[in-house]
Amino acid sequence: xxxxxxxxxxxxLALTTYIQLVRAAESxxxxxxxxxxxxxxxxxxxxxxxxxxxxxxxHQCDLAERILTTSGNMTVVIRNLERRGLVRRARANxxxxxxxxSLTARGEALIRRTFPKHAAAVLEQMTVLxxxxxxxxxxxxxxxxxxxxxxxxxxxRQ
Amino acid sequence: xxxxxxxxxxxxLALTTYIQLVRAAESxxxxxxxxxxxxxxxxxxxxxxxxxxxxxxxHQCDLAERILTTSGNMTVVIRNLERRGLVRRARANxxxxxxxxSLTARGEALIRRTFPKHAAAVLEQMTVLxxxxxxxxxxxxxxxxxxxxxxxxxxxRQ
DNA sequence: TCGAGTTAGTTTGATATCAAACTATCTCGA
DNA sequence: TCGAGATAGTTTGATATCAAACTAACTCGA
Numbered sequence: 001x002x003x004x005x006x007x008x009x010x011x012x013l014a015l016t017t018y019i020q021l022v023r024a025a026e027s028x029x030x031x032x033x034x035x036x037x038x039x040x041x042x043x044x045x046x047x048x049x050x051x052x053x054x055x056x057x058x059h060q061c062d063l064a065e066r067i068l069t070t071s072g073n074m075t076v077v078i079r080n081l082e083r084r085g086l087v088r089r090a091r092a093n094x095x096x097x098x099x100x101x102s103l104t105a106r107g108e109a110l111i112r113r114t115f116p117k118h119a120a121a122v123l124e125q126m127t128v129l130x131x132x133x134x135x136x137x138x139x140x141x142x143x144x145x146x147x148x149x150x151x152x153x154x155x156x157r158q
Numbered sequence: 159x160x161x162x163x164x165x166x167x168x169x170x171l172a173l174t175t176y177i178q179l180v181r182a183a184e185s186x187x188x189x190x191x192x193x194x195x196x197x198x199x200x201x202x203x204x205x206x207x208x209x210x211x212x213x214x215x216x217h218q219c220d221l222a223e224r225i226l227t228t229s230g231n232m233t234v235v236i237r238n239l240e241r242r243g244l245v246r247r248a249r250a251n252x253x254x255x256x257x258x259x260s261l262t263a264r265g266e267a268l269i270r271r272t273f274p275k276h277a278a279a280v281l282e283q284m285t286v287l288x289x290x291x292x293x294x295x296x297x298x299x300x301x302x303x304x305x306x307x308x309x310x311x312x313x314x315r316q
Numbered sequence: 317t318c319g320a321g322t323t324a325g326t327t328t329g330a331t332a333t334c335a336a337a338c339t340a341t342c343t344c345g346a
Numbered sequence: 347t348c349g350a351g352a353t354a355g356t357t358t359g360a361t362a363t364c365a366a367a368c369t370a371a372c373t374c375g376a
Contacts, residue, residue, distance in 0.1 A: 191364095195364095195365095200364095217354085218354075218355070219353085219354060219355080222355095229354070229355060229356085230355085230356070230357075230358090232355085233355065233356055233357085234356095253353095253354090254354095255353065255354040255355070256353095256354065256355090257354075257355070
């Protein structure tokens, strides 16, 4: 991309690869957005519902970690989901700092009806690659995601 | 990731690969953010300055396309850059619908001083992969980014 | 048991983001 | 030349996002 950038060849390769990585993620997400918007959800809200659906009730802090967002942001997103009656919140008794978030019947119904379409859309997007290519992409992405400083290139974490 | 998800094996592979793609992009971007924030910039503003630096003055609509954002958003981001005296805007005379955005001396100085550090940080992040692996990742990402319906898997567009 | 430090969550203020409605300008054909 | 349609940019209203300051609740050691 920076074709006449005076940095070294390796820097140019890294910049190009990085841009392609970000663009790929953004492009696919953008193509999935209409399906999510059709259910009157945003990506964050969909992510929360999906996590609760697949993993069961969770503490707000665990949700934030899973969605890769800040706690302040999580407060807002969950408040909006609660306002629409899709999730419910309850202080934990053991440790009253925690709030347990769980799906309401409406939330459960919504994600149960929405997720299969989403999964099908993801499949459609990823099928431009063969299964083997997808596994290669996944493996490379995992290593990049873990980043420098991750000990032991294999087995570090799923 | 959805380990007990009842969808098919191929759907599970696609979902897993997609998540890894998005996480990799988000993780690396998050690790680059401190460097951008140190220059009192956001990702969008940095992207605009970088584009103007490497490509010269551009129309606002071309910037929006390059940064992958909406025109409405571009208005805001550029207004904020203008407020800080980093870019300047000028109506094009040939076609008065267009606005030509260009760097001021201050903007030029800022990006000239900031970009090398950014490039070095990207290199550090991507160096968890060998050059060959980076090229493989880039190639796969490009195909995913182009998406289904892109004619001719090779040479379609860089 | 008391207090320093930690952790979960909220609030605040600034920016970003989107979709959709809108204005201004241009093009092209009848 | 005039008017319909296209294009560039702005505005609006809602949501999201972040960092940082804050409150409430817990832990652990002296």
